[in-house]
Structure formats: structure tokens, C-alpha cells
Amino acid sequence: MPRSGRRREAPHYPDAADIDLLDVLHALADPTRMTIVQTLSVEPERACGTFPVDVAPSTLSHHFKVLREAGLIRHREEANRRLTTLRAADLEERFPGLLGTVVAAYRNGG
Amino acid sequence: MPRSGRRREAPHYPDAADIDLLDVLHALADPTRMTIVQTLSVEPERACGTFPVDVAPSTLSHHFKVLREAGLIRHREEANRRLTTLRAADLEERFPGLLGTVVAAYRNGG
Numbered sequence: 131m132p133r134s135g136r137r138r139e140a141p142h143y144p145d146a147a148d149i150d151l152l153d154v155l156h157a158l159a160d161p162t163r164m165t166i167v168q169t170l171s172v173e174p175e176r177a178c179g180t181f182p183v184d185v186a187p188s189t190l191s192h193h194f195k196v197l198r199e200a201g202l203i204r205h206r207e208e209a210n211r212r213l214t215t216l217r218a219a220d221l222e223e224r225f226p227g228l229l230g231t232v233v234a235a236y237r238n239g240g
Numbered sequence: 241m242p243r244s245g246r247r248r249e250a251p252h253y254p255d256a257a258d259i260d261l262l263d264v265l266h267a268l269a270d271p272t273r274m275t276i277v278q279t280l281s282v283e284p285e286r287a288c289g290t291f292p293v294d295v296a297p298s299t300l301s302h303h304f305k306v307l308r309e310a311g312l313i314r315h316r317e318e319a320n321r322r323l324t325t326l327r328a329a330d331l332e333e334r335f336p337g338l339l340g341t342v343v344a345a346y347r348n349g350g
Contacts, residue, residue: 151350152269155342159266225345227337232265235335240261 141198141205146220149201154225157200163193164236167202170216171233178205178212251308251315256330259311264335267310273303274346277312280326281343288315288322 144150158164162183169181183190194214197203201224204215221229254260268274272293279291293300304324307313311334314325331339 151342151345152271152274155265156269159262159269161262164262225341225348225350227341228345231335231337231341232261235261235338238335240335 141195143198143204144201146201146217146224149220149224151225151228153200154202154221154228157196157202158232160193160196162189163197164240166193166197166214167216167229168233168236170203170214171218171229174218175213175215178214181214251305253308253314254311256311256327256334259330259334261335261338263310264312264331264338267306267312268342270303270306272299273307274350276303276307276324277326277339278343278346280313280324281328281339284328285323285325288324291324 158167162185165183166181170176178190178194181190183193185193194203194205198205201217201220204217206213206215218229268277272295275293276291280286288300288304291300293303295303304313304315308315311327311330314327316323316325328339
């Protein structure tokens with residue numbers, strides 16, 4: 131039984147080998163999701179409520195879902211917190227150089 | 241006056257400096273548009289009807305518009321043909337390494 135009534139289903143995480151480039155590009159093509167990924171590229175694990183984005187919780191949940199299903203992030207529970215982790219190693223293995231190039235492009239005024 | 245009644249407005253091309261990363265990622269996050277960009281990455285100028293994509297002409301026009309407005313391609317008229325060109329130099333100047341990394345990722349089974 132889920133610990134929170136807000137979660138309707140177990141999160142789906144693609145295996146590293148199944149990460150799809152078009153899904154990754156779609157996930158990154160949004161300012162809120164890009165901000166989440168940028169933030170994680172500096173600090174690879176953060177509590178979910180601490181990202182510098184200004185959106186409603188339900189909207190943030192949607193963005194996390196898109197990032198999770200594209201293979202960009204994982205969540206894990208620790209004590210009372212839900213932590214978000216960037217799947218940097220999986221992405222680097224699947225698409226060498228991609229995440230770093232995109233993150234640098236956005237940081238340089240994308 | 242436009243030479244073809246099908247064109248309702250002059251195409252809009254962003255200046256190289258105004259190319260937006262999220263627009264580029266959105267434009268690339270589609271199999272038809274990615275195929276067009278992949279094809280142009282091998283052969284930088286092609287006639288519009290010669291891309292290896294299987295979509296209706298109106299759908300193809302839409303995809304060209306998205307690519308054009310994101311700054312990925314230009315069109316030019318030559319004799320009776322409309323040619324499509326990849327803006328590889330502009331993209332490289334704006335986001336070094338991005339296009340090459342994405343194209344390589346897709347070619348390697350994205």
C-alpha cells in the first residue's frame with residue numbers, strides 16, 4: 131500500500147539501455163524541467179520541494195513524472211523526505227556528452 | 241505578392257543570436273523532424289520533397305515551420321525548387337557541439 135494517497139501508481143523508470151533520445155529532448159524542452167535538471171547537474175541529489183521553480187505542486191509532480199519516465203531522474207525516499215537524483219551516469223552511458231552539452235548551452239544563455 | 245497561394249506569410253527565421261535552446265530541443269523531439277535534421281546533417285541542402293519521411297504534405301509543412309522558427313533550417317527558392325538548408329554554422333556558433341552530439345546520439349540508436 132502506498133504511504134501517500136497522492137501517489138496512484140509506482141513510478142516507472144526506464145532501464146538505461148531503453149532511454150529514448152526523443153523522450154529526453156522532449157523532457158528538456160521546458161523551462162521548469164530544464165531548471166530542475168540544471169539544479170541537479172550542480173547538486174546531484176535534492177529534496178523535492180527545494181528546487182528553484184515557481185509552479186504549483188501538482189504541476190511540479192507532472193514535470194517530475196516526465197523527467198522520470200524519460201530516464202533523466204530517479205526518486206528515493208529517505209526518512210520523511212523524497213529525494214530526486216539525476217541519472218547522470220546512465221545518460222552518459224546511453225548518449226555520451228549529451229547532457230553536459232545541453233546543460234552548458236542552457237547555462238550560457240540558451 | 242507571394243508566388244504561391246499556399247504560402248500565407250513570409251517565413252520567419254530567428255537571427256543566430258536569438259536561437260532559443262528550448263525551441264531547438266522541442267523541434268528535435270519528434271521523429272519526422274529529427275529525420276529531416278539527420279538527413280541534412282549528411283547532405284546540407286536538399287529539395288523539400290526528397291526527405292525520407294512518410295507524412296502528408298500539410299504535416300511536412302508544419303514540421304518545416306517548427307524547424308524554421310526554431311532556427312534549425314532555412315529555405316531558399318532555386319528555379320522551380322524549394323531547397324532546405326541546415327543552419328549548422330549558426331547553431332554551432334550559438335550552442336557549440338549541440339547539434340553534432342544530438343545527431344550522433346540519434347544515429348547510435350537514440
